[in-house]
Structures are given as structure tokens and as C-alpha cells.
Amino acid sequence: MIRDLEFFQILMKEMLSKARLLALIGNSKKEELNFYFWLFEHNFKEVKNAFDKFDMGNEPPFIIKRLMTAITSSNTRKYIRRAGISDLSEPIMSNTTV
Amino acid sequence: MNEKSRDLKRVRYIASQTLMFFLKERSGNLSYRKLEMLFKKPDGQSEEDYQDICSGAFAKYASGQIRFKNQRLIQKIENNKKYQGAKYLLNHPLWLILENPNATIEQTRKYMRQLDPDTQNRLFKKNKMNGVLERNIWKTYEPFSWVGKNNNLDALACFLMLIREMELLKQWHSYVNAKWYAHELFIRLSHFEPISTLADNIYSLIYHHFINKNQPITSSYFPKEKHRMFEVFKNEYASP
Numbered sequence: 001m002i003r004d005l006e007f008f009q010i011l012m013k014e015m016l017s018k019a020r021l022l023a024l025i026g027n028s029k030k031e032e033l034n035f036y037f038w039l040f041e042h043n044f045k046e047v048k049n050a051f052d053k054f055d056m057g058n059e060p061p062f063i064i065k066r067l068m069t070a071i072t073s074s075n076t077r078k079y080i081r082r083a084g085i086s087d088l089s090e091p092i093m094s095n096t097t098v
Numbered sequence: 099m100n101e102k103s104r105d106l107k108r109v110r111y112i113a114s115q116t117l118m119f120f121l122k123e124r125s126g127n128l129s130y131r132k133l134e135m136l137f138k139k140p141d142g143q144s145e146e147d148y149q150d151i152c153s154g155a156f157a158k159y160a161s162g163q164i165r166f167k168n169q170r171l172i173q174k175i176e177n178n179k180k181y182q183g184a185k186y187l188l189n190h191p192l193w194l195i196l197e198n199p200n201a202t203i204e205q206t207r208k209y210m211r212q213l214d215p216d217t218q219n220r221l222f223k224k225n226k227m228n229g230v231l232e233r234n235i236w237k238t239y240e241p242f243s244w245v246g247k248n249n250n251l252d253a254l255a256c257f258l259m260l261i262r263e264m265e266l267l268k269q270w271h272s273y274v275n276a277k278w279y280a281h282e283l284f285i286r287l288s289h290f291e292p293i294s295t296l297a298d299n300i301y302s303l304i305y306h307h308f309i310n311k312n313q314p315i316t317s318s319y320f321p322k323e324k325h326r327m328f329e330v331f332k333n334e335y336a337s338p
Contacts (some may be wrong), residue, residue, distance in 0.1 A: 008285045040282040083195040
């Protein structure tokens with residue numbers, strides 16, 4: 001069970017480093033979390049396969065193009081950026097007082 | 099000691115650890131001894147004098163040896179602007195649902211009312227006729243996605259509450275959805291400090307009391323007239 005988590009995290013890291021070669025993704029916790037959110041909103045396996053295929057020097061698969069658009073276009077960037085809705089300095093621990 | 103009270107105890111230890119990590123991060127990586135001195139040292143006493151009587155309690159909280167119970171101290175921490183949110187974190191609704199995984203509908207809704215306002219707005223809608231807040235039951239993926247985008251403990255607590263609520267309401271599709279979103283969000287959160295340090299403990303609680311419950315969903319969960327529908331959409335009911 002915990003091993004599964006570790007496995008996912010290795011995959012996520014791998015995909016982040018590959019995505020960084022294609023688009024500008026910052027080093028902050030928030031930006032990385034936003035990318036991972038995008039990753040989970042899509043089919044994880046499909047994204048991984050797409051990255052693997054792309055490594056082989058083929059035309060970028062649709063999902064990779066979609067990621068590049070999501071990061072560069074002002075409209076879709078907004079969608080990804082919306083991940084930190086309340087723009088908390090610390091996305092993991094919400095410091096909202098109720 | 100039964101399972102429930104053992105978990106209840108474990109959750110409060112994890113909450114204390116999380117609080118300590120939060121304080122350390124906010125303070126700019128001060129040592130636990132210095133943090134203890136900052137909050138527990140009486141005003142008139144010098145740092146040297148306090149060194150001798152410093153119990154090292156903060157380090158013990160952080161390592162999960164003891165749990166944080168001092169309400170006066172948490173109020174003192176909360177009053178310091180730099181550490182605002184500490185009290186909410188210690189009494190976070192995530193700990194409430196984790197220590198009570200068999201909560202009733204009323205309890206889960208009470209916990210939901212303690213989440214951050216943005217999540218509450220998605221969970222409840224105001225009845226225009228009588229002004230009463232009613233639960234807005236989610237039937238599509240979109241609200242799950244919106245809450246998941248917050249990437250914080252409130253979102254995780256919200257999904258766990260939804261898992262329990264949907265189980266009681268026997269809405270199995272939303273139930274499985276909430277399980278997936280909780281699982282994925284936890285993977286994202288556990289990638290970073292401080293959750294990464296506590297990931298094993300928190301995930302084992304989530305897995306045993308929420309994700310691994312009612313596995314697998316079979317046609318016996320549905321009324322007879324829906325058995326055919328279940329056979330067609332069987333994959334939609336697969337849990338993480």
C-alpha cells in the first residue's frame with residue numbers, strides 16, 4: 001500500500017522532469033502541486049505512455065500538446081493556476097481560520 | 099483498548115506532529131528547543147535560566163511520543179500573528195473524521211461546517227425560501243475536481259467526509275469518486291513536507307477505514323432493478 005504511494009511518486013517525479021523539458025514549470029511547491037493535479041485530472045497511464053513515445057523522437061502526442069497549451073496559453077494557464085484558489089502561501093496546510 | 103480508541107489516540111499524536119512541523123516551517127526552521135522557549139518561557143525569565151527547566155516537550159510532540167493537549171499554550175501560539183492558523187490545524191476537521199471513521203450523517207455534516215469557507219460553499223447551498231443551509235449533493239466530477247485543486251488538508255478532509263456520507267446514503271458512484279479523489283490528493287500531498295514524514299501513519303488510517311472498506315462493490319449493493327446497469331458500468335465502481 002505505502003509502496004504504491006512511493007511508486008506513484010517516482011512516476012510523478014519522472015513526468016515532472018520530462019514536462020520541464022517542454023514547458024516552464026517553476027520549482028515552488030504550489031507549481032509542482034498544480035502540475036501533479038493536471039496529471040491526475042488526465043489519465044495517468046496515458047500521460048506516461050505519451051511521454052515515453054515522445055522520448056522516441058516522434059511527433060508530440062495529443063496529450064503532451066495539451067499540456068504544453070495548458071501551461072503556455074493564458075486561458076488554460078488560468079485553469080491550471082486556479083489550483084491554488086485562495087492563493088495560500090502554503091498550499092498544503094490551509095491556514096484559514098473558520 | 100478497542101480499535102476506535104486506539105486510532106483516536108494515534109490521530110491526536112499525528113495532529114501534534116503536524117502542528118510542530120507547521121511551527122518549524124513558519125519560524126524559518128528554528129529548533130524545537132528554541133520554539134519551546136519562545137512560547138513557554140515566562141516573560142521575566144532569561145533564556146539561560148529557562149534552558150535548565152526546558153522539558154524538550156516540543157521535540158517529543160514532533161517525534162510522536164506525546165500529544166499536544168495544552169489549550170492555553172495553543173491559544174498563546176495562535177495569538178502570535180506569525181503562527182496564525184495553528185489552532186485550526188490542531189483541531190482540523192481532518193483529525194475529527196480520521197478519529198471517527200464511522201461518523202453518522204449528522205456528525206459528518208457538522209465536521210463539514212468546520213472546513214474552509216470555499217469548500218463549504220461547494221458542499222452547502224442556501225435554501226432561498228427559508229435561508230437554511232442544505233447539502234448540495236454532487237452528481238458530477240466537477241465539484242470533486244474543484245475541491246481537489248486546493249491541494250490542502252481541507253480538501254482531503256472533505257473527500258474523507260464525502261466517502262463516509264456517500265456510504266451512508268448508499269450513493270455508490272459518488273462514493274467511489276470520493277475514494278479516488280482522496281487517494282490521488284493524498285499521493286500529491288505526501289510528495290511534500292510535512293505530510294511526507296507522516297504519510298505512512300496517515301495513509302494506513304485512510305486506507306483501512308475509508309479506501310479499503312466495501313471492496314469490491316458488487317451488484318448486491320444495488321436494488322434488483324439496477325443490477326443490469328451495474329453490469330454495464332462495472333468499471334466505474336472500481337476503487338483505488
